[in-house]
Amino acid sequence: MKMKRAHALFLSVMAVAAPNILAEDFGLETLLDDATEVVTSSKLNIDSTPSVVTVLEHDPMYLLGVKTLFEALGLLPGVETSINQFGIKKVIFRGFDNPNNFVFDKVKLLVDGVAIEMGKYGNSSFYYDLPIDMVERIEVLRGPGSALYGTGAFNGVINVVTRQSAGSGDTLFAGYGSYDYMMGGGHVGYRLPGGATLHVDGYYQRHDRRIDAGPAYTPVVLNRPYESSESLKDFSVGLTYRQGPWIFRSRVKNESNGNYFGWEEYLEERDDYRNVHKFLFGELEYTGRIAAETEWTVKLGYSRYDFDMTAGTYHIEPAIPLVIPFDIAITEQEEKGWLESSVNSRALEGHDITAGIALSSLRGVENQLYDSISPYGVRDLFKEGRIRNTYALYARDTVKVDTDLYALVSLRADYYSENRKTYPSAQLGLVYMANDAWHYKLNYGHAFRVPSWMEQYTVEYGFGDGTRAGNEDLKAETTDTIEAVAIWNSGHTHHLQTNVYYSVINDVIDIDDTLAPASEYGNLDRRKSYGIEMAYTWVTSGMNRLHLNASYSKTTYTGPLLDVEQSMPGVAGVMFKGYYTHYLTPATTLSTLVKYFGQRNRNRDFDGAPDGPYDLGYSDYATVDVTLATTFVKGWTLTASVKNLFDEEIFYPSYNATHPDGIPRERRNFLLQGEYRF
C-alpha cells in the first residue's frame, strides 16, 4: 500500500519534471560520496555502521553543566568514573577494573587522533581534566579496539576531537565555581596566505578543592585541617595548521595537583601541588590522492611525558606503637616517536579498504625513586634504558554485502621487539538495517594490552624498599568480546539502543604478592564480564531532549590471596543515568541530570571472610545536577549549575578497604560557565 502511494506521488511529480535538466550532469552522486565520507568519519551515521560507537557532542553536554572530559564519560551507559586515594582518575568500562593494580588503564585515550599514554603506568589519568569547553565531540568505543589502535585499546577507546581541531568557530570561555574553581580560555582560527589555516586554542584552570576526611585519615596530628589536598593548576595550548594536503597538530599540557588522600590513604602535612604531569605531542600528516578513489596518508609524530612527584607518608608499627613519617619522590621522563602510513581505497565497488603499517618507538629517558626512610637512597624505579619498538601491520574493510547489510573485517598484528612477540587483534562486525526503524549489529573483537614498565621492570632493592618487583616474563593480557546490538528509531523522535555483551580477559596482569620475592606481578586467571546496556533518547518536536540509560554488568574477579571468585570489587554492577533538557523559552534551557550507582563490593582478599556472608559494600548513591543555560545577546551563552543538589554523601572505594566508609567526594557545589562565540 505504501509503495503504491509512493509510486503515485512519484509519477505525479515526474509529470512536472524538467527534461532539459535531466540531461545535465550536476555531479551530485560524487558529492554525496564525499558527504558519506565526512559523515562517517565524524560519526554522524553510527547506527548504520558496523562499529559500536557512542558520540557525546559539546553543545548538549554544555547545556547539562558538564565541566570536564571525565564528567562527560560518566554519562555513558556501562561506564563508571572513579578516583583512587592519590587522585588518579579511573574510567571503568563494563566492570573491568584492576582493584589492586589500580593505575593501569584498560581503555585508550586519543586526543585529535594522537594516543595519550605512557609506558611507565599505561595510564592517561592526567588528561581527563580537559575542560568540555575545549571539546567538539567525544567518540567512545566500548569494547576491544586493538584492531585499529593497537595495545591499550583493550576494553574501550576514547577519541576526543577538540573544537580547535574541528575548526568550530572562534570562542572565548570562562568558568567559576565551588572550591575557588576558575577557568578561562578560547580557540580562534586564522586564514593565512596561500590557503593555509591555523587554529589555536588554550585554557588555564585552577581550583583549591579540599574535602573533609576526618582524623581517621592520618596516624599523626596534622597542623592543618583533616582535608584532602586536591588543588589543581592545569593549562594546555594546542594548534592545528593546515596547508593543502598537510596537517600539523601539536599540544602541550601541564597539570599540577595535590596528593588527595595521600600515597597510602593517609593525609600528609604538605598540601601544595606535589604531582606534576607534562605531556607534549606533535604530529605531521600528509594525505594525497594516488588514484580516483584511493588516498595515501602518512603520519610522523613525537610525544614526550614528564612526571615529577613528591609525597609524604608514614611507616606504621601498630604493635609498638610507632609512626615514622617519611618522604617519597619519583621522577620519570619518556618519549615516543611514530610513523604510520596507510592507504584508503573505495575503488572496489562496495568496499572501503584501509591498509597500513605503523612503527613506533617508546624510550624511557630517565626514572628515579627516592625515599627518606630506606637505606637505598636515589635509585632507578624500574630498569633504566627501556626501549619498546613496535611494528604493526593492519587491514580493514567495510563491505557492502547488500543494500541493507554491511560487514566489517579488521585485522592487525603488532610485533614487539622488546620481547620478540607478535600480538594479533581482530574485529568482525555486521550491521543489518531491517528497515528504517530497526537496525541490528553483531560484533566480535580481540584486543591486547602489553604490560606497563612498572609491571614488567620495577626493581625491588630489598626489605623496606616499598616497591613490588616487576616480572619480565609477563605476557600481554588479551580479551575477547562478543556483542549484539538492536537499535530502534521512530520518526526521528525516539531512539532506543540495547547492547548485550560477553567478554573474557585471559592472562590478566595484576599484582600477585604470593609470587614474592621473585616478582610481585603475574598473569592471573581469566576474568569474565557479561551485561546489558540500554539507552533511550527522545527528542520532542520542540527540541526538548530526554535521555535515559541503564546498565547491568556482572564481572568476575579471583584475587590472588584467597583464590575465591567474587564480583569485581569497587565497581557498580547497576547504573542508571538520565537527563532532560527542556527549552523554557527558545533560548533558555533547564536541564536535570540524574546518576545512580549501585552498591560496590569490597575486596574479599582484604576485607571479609571468604565463605561467610558478604553483604558489606560501599553504599549506592544518586546525584542530581540542575543547570540553567541561556543564550542572549549575540553569541553569548551562560550556564549556572548546582551539582549534587540534594547534598548526597558519596564515597568511592578505598584501596585495600583501608577506610571502612570509602573515600569521600564532593557534596553540593555550584558552577557558572560562560561562552562567547564570535
Add this chain to the structure above:
Amino acid sequence: MKRLLSILIGLSVVLHAYTYHRELLQVYGKIAPRMMLLVGEQEAKNKTDYLLCILYEPGDENHAQTLREMMVAAYPDGFKGRKFRIETVTFGHCDNCRDADLLMLFDTQPQTIRRTVEKAKARGIATMAYSSRFLQEGVLLSLDLGATVRPYINLQAAKEGKIPVNDVLLRISKIYQKDGGE
C-alpha cells in the same frame, strides 16, 4: 534578582540556540546549492541567477553565517555558468526571501517551520531543512544520514507546492513518508 531573571528571560524569548555539527554544515554547504538547481520551475533551465536564503533564529546567527561562508567558499564562481546569491535571514523576516529559489531552514520550533513552509509553497519555493525531522512538517528536502548520505525528499510537499523535481535526484533519493518507512 527577580528583575534580573525577567530581563534574562525577556531577552532570551526572542532568541534561539540550537545545536549544529560543523561537519554536517559543511555537507549542506556543498550539497544545498547543487540541489537548488534540481528542483523548481520549468523555466529553471534558462535561469542563471539563483538565490538561496538561509533562515535561522537569532541565537543561531553565527551558525547561519558559517554555513553561508561555506557555500560561498564552495562556489565562489557559481556552478556551470549559474551564479549563486546566498542570504542569511531570520525566520521573522522570511518575507524578504520571496524571490528565493531555495530556503535552507535551520532548527526552530515546529510551528515556525510549518508557517514558513506554507508561505514557501504558496510561492512555489523549495525548502530544505538541516534536521530531517522537519520533513514531517512539510519541508521538501533534507539529507538522510544512513550508511550512505542520500537526499531525503517529501514528495507530498513537492506535489502540494507544485515543485518539479529532477528525475536523477528522485532516483538517488530516499522518499519520505509521513507514517515512517521508505
